[in-house]
Amino acid sequence: MARRKTIYEGKAKILYEGPEPGTVIQYFKDDATAFNGEKKAVIAGKGVLNNRISSHLMTKLEAIGIPTHFIRSINMREQLVRRVEIIPIELVVRNIAAGSLCKRLGVPEGEYLRKPLIEYYYKKDELGDPLISEDHIVTFGWADPYELDEMVAMAWRVNDYLNGLFSGIGLKLVDFKLEFGRIWGEHGELYIVLADEISPDNCRLWDEKTGEKLDKDRFRQDLGDVIEGYQYIAERLGLIPEGGIIKGGSINEQLAEKLGQIENELAQRRALQSINPPKPRKA
Numbered sequence: 001m002a003r004r005k006t007i008y009e010g011k012a013k014i015l016y017e018g019p020e021p022g023t024v025i026q027y028f029k030d031d032a033t034a035f036n037g038e039k040k041a042v043i044a045g046k047g048v049l050n051n052r053i054s055s056h057l058m059t060k061l062e063a064i065g066i067p068t069h070f071i072r073s074i075n076m077r078e079q080l081v082r083r084v085e086i087i088p089i090e091l092v093v094r095n096i097a098a099g100s101l102c103k104r105l106g107v108p109e110g111e112y113l114r115k116p117l118i119e120y121y122y123k124k125d126e127l128g129d130p131l132i133s134e135d136h137i138v139t140f141g142w143a144d145p146y147e148l149d150e151m152v153a154m155a156w157r158v159n160d161y162l163n164g165l166f167s168g169i170g171l172k173l174v175d176f177k178l179e180f181g182r183i184w185g186e187h188g189e190l191y192i193v194l195a196d197e198i199s200p201d202n203c204r205l206w207d208e209k210t211g212e213k214l215d216k217d218r219f220r221q222d223l224g225d226v227i228e229g230y231q232y233i234a235e236r237l238g239l240i241p242e243g244g245i246i247k248g249g250s251i252n253e254q255l256a257e258k259l260g261q262i263e264n265e266l267a268q269r270r271a272l273q274s275i276n277p278p279k280p281r282k283a
């Protein structure tokens with residue numbers, strides 16, 4: 001196979017140029033980082049599970065009419081997505097207090113918020129992704145007000161949907177982070193789509209009965225058995241067989257490779273919905 005051009009290498013993923021214009025390949029690495037890159041480790045099999053979980057959740061969200069960048073699964077570590085212009089804002093949706101919210105405001109971890117909360121962070125590693133307000137976003141032109149409305153509306157829908165999905169399998173969705181991107185259609189119309197990934201790297205998920213943390217906090221807080229937490233989530237979602245695909249740091253590759261087909265069968269290309277009407281066609 002010809003050598004692929006790397007577009008960007010991040011902390012958790014590599015983006016390669018895709019086979020068709022307007023597409024990119026997302027490669028999920030096993031690297032884990034926390035505290036703005038200060039803490040690092042390699043967690044064998046994490047990339048495989050995140051690729052699986054993210055493609056599954058994106059496919060589910062597409063099915064309820066939320067436009068996403070996901071096109072199809074390629075192999076156990078890679079998925080084909082639409083190339084977008086990332087909006088430099090992270091939307092964090094919180095249902096239960098945890099993480100930086102507790103540190104910043106002194107709220108006890110585990111406290112149910114009286115209503116879900118959306119926070120915005122400016123994507124800027126050098127500044128440690130600072131918390132910002134809607135006004136900052138508009139004032140500095142990171143997104144237009146109508147783009148912001150669109151993102152917020154989608155974030156609420158994602159929260160409602162994922163809350164139901166996870167509670168159905170005995171998990172509590174504490175919080176999660178979303179990234180959105182812009183795509184332009186052939187008439188110059190703008191589409192806002194859900195991009196990046198939705199995985200235990202950027203969701204907090206607790207076991208409903210035991211309160212056990214199953215997500216990246218196991219790594220951040222040195223709780224141990226990080227991959228077991230991720231596997232448990234994938235298992236509950238029905239994405240991997242019971243007993244998992246990773247044991248003692250090694251992956252059952254044959255099994256892992258087959259799992260991607262499931263998503264491809266589910267994924268259907270759907271028409272994107274533009275937030276401004278397409279220009280009329282010339283006769």
Ligand SMILES: Nc1ncnc2c1ncn2[C@@H]1O[C@H](COP(=O)(O)OP(=O)(O)OP(=O)(O)O)[C@@H](O)[C@H]1O
Pocket residue numbers: 008009010011012013014015024069081082083084085086123125179181195196197
């Ligand atoms: N469909 C897409 N098209 C273009 N860029 C994307 C798409 N989906 C995600 N990205 C971007 O690709 C990168 C994914 O890599 P990764 O998650 O490893 O980055 P990161 O180290 O967390 O860095 P960042 O602070 O930029 O998120 C992110 O910068 C993300 O915003």
Ligand SMILES: [Mg+2]
Pocket residue numbers: 010012
């Ligand atoms: Mg990232």
